[in-house]
Amino acid sequence: xxxxxxREWGIPSPTYWGILIFLGLFIAAAGVSVLYMEHMGHWVTGxxxxxxxxxxxVFAVFLIVAASGALNVASIGSVFGKKVYKPLAPxxxxxxxxxxxxxxxxxVLDLGRPDRLIVAMTTYNFKSIFAWNIYLxxxxxxxxxxxxxxxxxxxxxxxxxxxxFLAFVWRLALTTGTGSIFGFLVARQAYDAAVMAPMxxxxxxxxxxxxxxxMVMFMYNLDGRPVGDGLLNRLKNLLGVFVAGVLYFTLAYxxxxxYVTENHGVEAFILLNGGVYTTVFWMxxxxxxxxxxxxxxxxxxxxxxxxxxxxxxxxxxxxGLSKVFVIIIGGQAFPMSIFPGMTIVEGSxxxxxxxxxxxxxxxxPEVLLGLGGIAMAIAATLVGVRMLKxxxxxxxxxxxxxxxxxxx
Amino acid sequence: MSKSKGQTDMDRRTFMGxxxxxxxxxxxxxxxxxxxxxxxxxEQPVTDKVRWGMLVDTSKCANGCSACVxxxxxxxxxSNHGRPATDPTWIRKVKVRDNFTGRxxxxxxxxxxxxxxxxxxxxxxxxSFKRADGIVMVDxxxxxxxxxxxxxxxxxxxxxIHEDIEIKPxxxxxxxxxxxxxxxxxxxxxxxxxxxxCAEACAKAGHNALVxxxxxxxxxxxxxxxxxxxSRQIRADLQLSTGVRYSGI
Numbered sequence: 001x002x003x004x005x006x007r008e009w010g011i012p013s014p015t016y017w018g019i020l021i022f023l024g025l026f027i028a029a030a031g032v033s034v035l036y037m038e039h040m041g042h043w044v045t046g047x048x049x050x051x052x053x054x055x056x057x058v059f060a061v062f063l064i065v066a067a068s069g070a071l072n073v074a075s076i077g078s079v080f081g082k083k084v085y086k087p088l089a090p091x092x093x094x095x096x097x098x099x100x101x102x103x104x105x106x107x108v109l110d111l112g113r114p115d116r117l118i119v120a121m122t123t124y125n126f127k128s129i130f131a132w133n134i135y136l137x138x139x140x141x142x143x144x145x146x147x148x149x150x151x152x153x154x155x156x157x158x159x160x161x162x163x164x165f166l167a168f169v170w171r172l173a174l175t176t177g178t179g180s181i182f183g184f185l186v187a188r189q190a191y192d193a194a195v196m197a198p199m200x201x202x203x204x205x206x207x208x209x210x211x212x213x214x215m216v217m218f219m220y221n222l223d224g225r226p227v228g229d230g231l232l233n234r235l236k237n238l239l240g241v242f243v244a245g246v247l248y249f250t251l252a253y254x255x256x257x258x259y260v261t262e263n264h265g266v267e268a269f270i271l272l273n274g275g276v277y278t279t280v281f282w283m284x285x286x287x288x289x290x291x292x293x294x295x296x297x298x299x300x301x302x303x304x305x306x307x308x309x310x311x312x313x314x315x316x317x318x319x320g321l322s323k324v325f326v327i328i329i330g331g332q333a334f335p336m337s338i339f340p341g342m343t344i345v346e347g348s349x350x351x352x353x354x355x356x357x358x359x360x361x362x363x364x365p366e367v368l369l370g371l372g373g374i375a376m377a378i379a380a381t382l383v384g385v386r387m388l389k390x391x392x393x394x395x396x397x398x399x400x401x402x403x404x405x406x407x408x
Numbered sequence: 409m410s411k412s413k414g415q416t417d418m419d420r421r422t423f424m425g426x427x428x429x430x431x432x433x434x435x436x437x438x439x440x441x442x443x444x445x446x447x448x449x450x451e452q453p454v455t456d457k458v459r460w461g462m463l464v465d466t467s468k469c470a471n472g473c474s475a476c477v478x479x480x481x482x483x484x485x486x487s488n489h490g491r492p493a494t495d496p497t498w499i500r501k502v503k504v505r506d507n508f509t510g511r512x513x514x515x516x517x518x519x520x521x522x523x524x525x526x527x528x529x530x531x532x533x534x535x536s537f538k539r540a541d542g543i544v545m546v547d548x549x550x551x552x553x554x555x556x557x558x559x560x561x562x563x564x565x566x567x568x569i570h571e572d573i574e575i576k577p578x579x580x581x582x583x584x585x586x587x588x589x590x591x592x593x594x595x596x597x598x599x600x601x602x603x604x605x606c607a608e609a610c611a612k613a614g615h616n617a618l619v620x621x622x623x624x625x626x627x628x629x630x631x632x633x634x635x636x637x638x639s640r641q642i643r644a645d646l647q648l649s650t651g652v653r654y655s656g657i
Contacts, residue, residue, distance in 0.1 A: 038585075040571065041569070041570045041571035041572060041584050041585070042494070042568065042570045042585075043489070043491055043494040043570035043571045048493035048494050049493065049494060049496075049497070049558070049564075049566075049568055049570075050493065050564070052555040052558040052559060052568060053555060053559065111552050111553045111554055112551070112552065112553015112554070112555070112568060112569070112584070112585030112586055112587070113551065113552050113553045113585040113586065114552075116551075116552045116553075117552070119533055119550055119552055120532060120533055120552050120554075123534060123550055124532065124533065124534065125528075125531050125532060125533060127528075127529050127530075128529065128531055128532045128556070129530065130530065130531075130532035130554065130556055131532040131533075133532075134532065181556075185526075185530075186526060186560075186562070186646055187526065187560060187561065187562030187643070187646070188559070332559070336562070336564075337643075338517075338563060338564065338642065338643065339504050339657075340645075341506065341507055341508065342504040342506050342507060342657075343504065343505050343507055344502055344503070344504050345503050345504065345505045345512065346501075346502065346503035347500065347501070347502040347503065348492070348497060348500040348501070348502075349492040349493050349497075350497055350500055351500070351502055351517075351564075
């Protein structure tokens with residue numbers, strides 16, 4: 001293994017600008033959507049007084065969760081001392097920041113009063129998990145930016161390990177915070193579960209790594225730089241472990257819920273008779289986001305193909321969006337128990353008359369806002385690697401793996 | 409250019425007259441508003457010696473009657489855009505059926521003014537707050553419209569303002585992009601009128617199902633009624649110590 005050299009992303013300018021313009025179209029569409037939604041009011045979206053968090057929140061939470069997970073690769077290098085991951089660390093830090101920025105943009109731009117962001121940044125109720133999260137998010141960006149500095153400035157290299165450790169602990173806190181937003185809503189049967197916090201951590205490992213692998217494959221492929229089979233093999237195997245971890249936590253969440261009689265209603269709704277939510281749970285969350293990627297990743301033949309590995313990553317991301325969709329929107333669509341032991345037989349639209357779930361149909365502006373967040377995260381990453389030396393010139397096994405030996 | 413002495417005096421008088429007139433015009437509204445602001449109980453800060461609350465006697469809540477709901481809408485200017493899913497609702501009529509016995513009960517459901525309100529716990533900016541006298545409400549200057557309180561409320565008592573509001577009564581300032589809910593007609597209470605619009609309308613309709621008053625005053629109508637009737641809280645298992653209690657469910 002020789003010394004690692006980093007260089008800016010060197011694809012031809014027309015290609016680079018072409019990609020940015022393509023992403024810019026999504027970002028512009030998101031901007032127009034925000035102006036439209038804020039000018040008209042939220043009634044033009046699919047969100048109502050019953051489903052108060054909609055598609056923008058699905059994208060925002062997905063991106064925020066993926067952000068902390070994207071840092072994992074750097075943590076494995078710095079905290080757990082795996083040398084082969086060290087060359088991958090700068091991109092991991094950059095992606096963590098850009099994904100978080102993308103997610104937060106979506107979240108903030110969906111507020112009823114985004115113009116009052118300064119209020120949110122200056123007026124706190126410290127009992128609120130949301131308020132903690134504001135500190136966790138901003139702190140995360142500062143810590144990861146400092147961590148990146150210690151990695152990229154030779155004189156500061158001695159601080160990389162402690163900063164990496166701090167960033168690792170912080171990212172665990174951040175995802176715990178994000179999961180806890182849903183973990184302690186005592187009124188709602190779908191949410192009142194402390195297992196949400198660790199489940200979100202494993203989700204972040206999985207989504208973040210899938211995003212990371214896809215970005216590496218995309219950028220290296222376009223720039224004609226090598227990525228070693230051994231390295232990719234490690235990353236996809238790790239992804240497999242994380243995907244299995246998410247499935248395990250999903251199983252644990254539903255089994256523990258099923259043990260409690262009062263939660264049988266919500267479990268039946270998600271697992272059996274919840275219509276679109278049941279479909280998305282089994283098809284999106286379990287099959288597309290769990291079983292299929294696992295089958296690809298550990299299939300002796302398919303797992304050797306880069307196309308299949310990329311497909312597995314893409315499936316993990318789609319499954320991730322499905323999972324967050326089921327948690328956020330499915331959880332609200334299920335009529336929470338206001339009168340235990342009774343059925344509401346007459347009421348307003350606020351009430352689940354005869355146990356009917358609340359309906360939600362995402363609107364185009366919401367979807368565009370969410371896609372804009374993803375586009376923003378990718379665009380910021382590409383600008384970052386174009387401007388600064390984030391990417392090792394080679395990720396070939398002989399360049400990065402200290403234990404590499406050529407196959408006989 | 410020179411002026412005679414008489415002309416100068418006239419100018420001075422006019423000037424002084426105008427000055428006094430202008431000053432009076434400027435100051436008078438302030439004095440008037442100040443006197444309004446100082447009127448009634450508003451001189452006194454809100455204290456925890458009072459806890460406002462309500463008893464809903466469901467045996468008197470009439471099937472099909474919506475007097476309380478209508479009165480609330482009028483009192484607080486809750487405009488209806490013909491879009492029920494996004495129109496604001498502070499109080500709603502509900503009919504529940506016991507799954508075991510089949511007994512049906514009518515009741516109004518609104519913010520329960522919890523002693524330990526989950527909406528206040530989760531609000532990131534502190535816009536959702538509980539006054540010393542037990543009223544849970546939203547500071548519309550600090551609400552950022554995140555809707556976390558709506559996720560946390562066990563009663564679905566809150567509404568997000570989904571669109572522009574045409575009618576804005578001075579007693580209930582409201583605006584697009586914020587969350588709101590029943591505030592027990594706080595403007596009435598602050599002006600010394602210890603009666604909510606819904607309870608008043610219910611009495612006027614001849615039902616008297618809503619008994620409002622100070623839960624800490626043993627002689628208040630609500631305390632007296634609570635002594636006589638068995639009552640319970642909705643979702644008592646959450647131990648939120650609600651200010652609105654129900655009898656007959």
